[in-house]
Amino acid sequence: MTDRHQPVLIVDFGSQVTQLIARRVRESGVYCEIHPYDKAEAALFALQPAAIILSGGPASTTEDESPRAARALFEAGVPVLGVCYGEQTMVAELGGAVETGHHREFGRAEIAITRDSPLFAGLGEHQQVWMSHGDKITAIPEGFQVIATSSGSPFAAIADEARQFYGVQFHPEVVHTPHGAQIYRNFTHGIAGLSGDWTMAAFRGEAIARIRAQVGKGKVICGLSGGVDSSVAAVLIHEAIGDQLTCVYVDTGLMRLGESEQVVSLFRNHYNIPLIHVDASEQFLGELAGISDPETKRKTIGRLFIEVFDREAGKIDGAEFLAQGTLYPDVIESVSAKGGPSAVIKSHHNVGGLPDFMKLKLVEPLRELFKDEVRVLGVELGLPPAFVGRHPFPGPGLAIRIPGEITPEKVATLQKADAIYLEEIRNAGLYDQIWQAFAVLLPVKTVGVMGDARTYEDVCALRAVTSTDGMTADFYEFPWAVLAKAATRIINEVKGINRVVYDVTSKPPGTIEWE
Numbered sequence: 176m177t178d179r180h181q182p183v184l185i186v187d188f189g190s191q192v193t194q195l196i197a198r199r200v201r202e203s204g205v206y207c208e209i210h211p212y213d214k215a216e217a218a219l220f221a222l223q224p225a226a227i228i229l230s231g232g233p234a235s236t237t238e239d240e241s242p243r244a245a246r247a248l249f250e251a252g253v254p255v256l257g258v259c260y261g262e263q264t265m266v267a268e269l270g271g272a273v274e275t276g277h278h279r280e281f282g283r284a285e286i287a288i289t290r291d292s293p294l295f296a297g298l299g300e301h302q303q304v305w306m307s308h309g310d311k312i313t314a315i316p317e318g319f320q321v322i323a324t325s326s327g328s329p330f331a332a333i334a335d336e337a338r339q340f341y342g343v344q345f346h347p348e349v350v351h352t353p354h355g356a357q358i359y360r361n362f363t364h365g366i367a368g369l370s371g372d373w374t375m376a377a378f379r380g381e382a383i384a385r386i387r388a389q390v391g392k393g394k395v396i397c398g399l400s401g402g403v404d405s406s407v408a409a410v411l412i413h414e415a416i417g418d419q420l421t422c423v424y425v426d427t428g429l430m431r432l433g434e435s436e437q438v439v440s441l442f443r444n445h446y447n448i449p450l451i452h453v454d455a456s457e458q459f460l461g462e463l464a465g466i467s468d469p470e471t472k473r474k475t476i477g478r479l480f481i482e483v484f485d486r487e488a489g490k491i492d493g494a495e496f497l498a499q500g501t502l503y504p505d506v507i508e509s510v511s512a513k514g515g516p517s518a519v520i521k522s523h524h525n526v527g528g529l530p531d532f533m534k535l536k537l538v539e540p541l542r543e544l545f546k547d548e549v550r551v552l553g554v555e556l557g558l559p560p561a562f563v564g565r566h567p568f569p570g571p572g573l574a575i576r577i578p579g580e581i582t583p584e585k586v587a588t589l590q591k592a593d594a595i596y597l598e599e600i601r602n603a604g605l606y607d608q609i610w611q612a613f614a615v616l617l618p619v620k621t622v623g624v625m626g627d628a629r630t631y632e633d634v635c636a637l638r639a640v641t642s643t644d645g646m647t648a649d650f651y652e653f654p655w656a657v658l659a660k661a662a663t664r665i666i667n668e669v670k671g672i673n674r675v676v677y678d679v680t681s682k683p684p685g686t687i688e689w690e
């Protein structure tokens with residue numbers, strides 16, 4: 176796989192922060208993929224990685240049947256770095272010992288580097304790190320030496336320099352380990368000798384070649400939402416196959432106020448790519464009527480999207496491919512549970528929400544990328560800022576911002592509130608500081624007083640988050656005046672809402688959307 180620039184294989188044992196390992200590795204210009212531990216051997220043969228990282232995880236190596244790294248990973252002749260559970264399983268498998276039931280070490284800790292190692296090249300003797308474990312290594316395998324200690328972990332970092340095997344009990348991937356990125360860089364560049372040549376400019380050329388190889392002379396329809404991902408996908412595919420591509424915008428009836436008109440005109444003004452505008456709102460709202468379970472909503476919407484795409488493909492002679500702007504987090508969040516040890520959080524409409532049988536073959540050129548990488552690719556492709564800087568908007572749209580049953584009236588109410596909220600954010604000049612902002616219509620009525628009369632109406636929740644890739648997020652700290660103005664306007668201008676609240680939940684433990 177030479178066009179993959181010597182990837183790194185990340186073996187997932189179910190840690191909540193495995194994605195962050197991938198981010199740190201990619202930020203240093205190295206391509207990597209995450210695979211569940213029980214599929215790691217197959218991934219090893221398919222990817223031919225230049226280095227392997229074993230993630231943390233919730234299990235304990237002291238339990239029977241806890242997950243293990245395949246022997247082949249240690250026999251591949253490439254450097255291996257084990258992180259937390261990854262270190263523990265490496266130790267257990269290679270002849271050391273791990274015990275359970277010691278005091279938990281959770282949060283900030285300091286390590287002392289006790290021995291020169293390329294893993295810590297360029298770092299001072301004392302390092303702040305972040306720990307999150309209960310088990311403890313009590314003996315290390317032959318060939319290993321301790322390279323760092325902490326008060327709670329005599330084996331905070333270990334190395335077998337000859338075999339290039341490394342283990343760290345702390346998590347270098349989280350920001351609470353301030354020099355963690357340097358540790359990953361030392362591993363990938365210094366130890367594995369990778370050059371960091373994986374850039375979006377390189378990706379563009381390779382992606383185009385892959386699209387051409389996959390599609391041949393076939394015709395492709397591309398689901399275009401006007402969001403960053405599908406706009407970038409469409410322009411990239413157009414560059415690859417020109418007029419074999421037709422874009423399809425689906426008005427689900429769950430879009431934001433005025434969105435359909437805006438997207439269609441913006442895209443038609445900027446690009447000479449044929450775009451079909453399908454109004455499927457009656458079908459979507461009809462089939463969603465009476466459904467209040469979030470996963471059922473998502474699966475229904477996933478199926479309806481495919482029905483619409485199938486119908487449109489049938490009208491275009493010989494269209495056999497469906498392109499989507501699917502990203503890496505969509506894939507990980509909805510499918511990892513099938514093989515991996517982590518839980519399904521949500522079925523993204525374009526991945527886990529897809530029906531089992533599909534006539535159209537998928538073309539997903541961004542399937543390996545994170546959101547911020549897609550934005551860089553968009554700039555590389557010359558997309559205007561109006562596309563590249565847009566807040567994400569989920570395919571299921573307002574359906575997952577109306578907990579409970581969806582009705583056309585509720586959609587109309589939410590559209591108005593959402594438009595006011597975003598207008599106030601833009602007026603205050605805050606749009607680009609916020610990663611995503613939207614309103615949610617709650618199925619909760621509260622009592623209010625307006626014009627001396629009692630009201631009994633719905634609650635609207637406002638959400639705004641900062642993030643880099645949507646995998647983790649913080650709530651945005653608004654200046655109060657902006658929130659207050661938005662709230663006042665919503666209550667005054669939108670019939671049916673008499674109370675506004677602000678959501679101050681981060682992700683985790685929350686998610687960005689409410690369903």
Ligand SMILES: Nc1ncnc2c1ncn2[C@@H]1O[C@H](COP(=O)(O)OP(=O)(O)OP(=O)(O)O)[C@@H](O)[C@H]1O
Pocket residue numbers: 397398399400401402403404405406423424425426427498499500501505525565566567568569570571
């Ligand atoms: N209304 C729509 N019409 C056609 N395709 C859509 C629509 N909504 C979503 N899709 C398809 O589903 C994919 C995933 O949606 P998603 O919202 O994650 O991406 P996006 O809309 O392209 O970008 P963004 O994340 O910035 O909103 C899109 O890339 C697109 O291919």
Ligand SMILES: O=c1[nH]c(=O)c2[nH+]cn([C@@H]3O[C@H](COP(=O)(O)O)[C@@H](O)[C@H]3O)c2[nH]1
Pocket residue numbers: 473508521522523524525567568569570571611645646682685686687688689690
């Ligand atoms: O196209 C999409 N189809 C979906 O089914 C979907 N669910 C969530 N999202 C978007 O993903 C990001 C993370 O959202 P959550 O924290 O709610 O999972 C946020 O940006 C969400 O808006 C979706 N996008």
Ligand SMILES: NC(=O)CC[C@H](N)C(=O)O
Pocket residue numbers: 190230231232233234235258259260261307308309310311
């Ligand atoms: N974060 C982790 O990988 C934890 C590893 C293991 N479950 C422990 O508690 O020690």
Ligand SMILES: [Mg+2]
Pocket residue numbers: 400402403567568569570
């Ligand atoms: Mg979108």
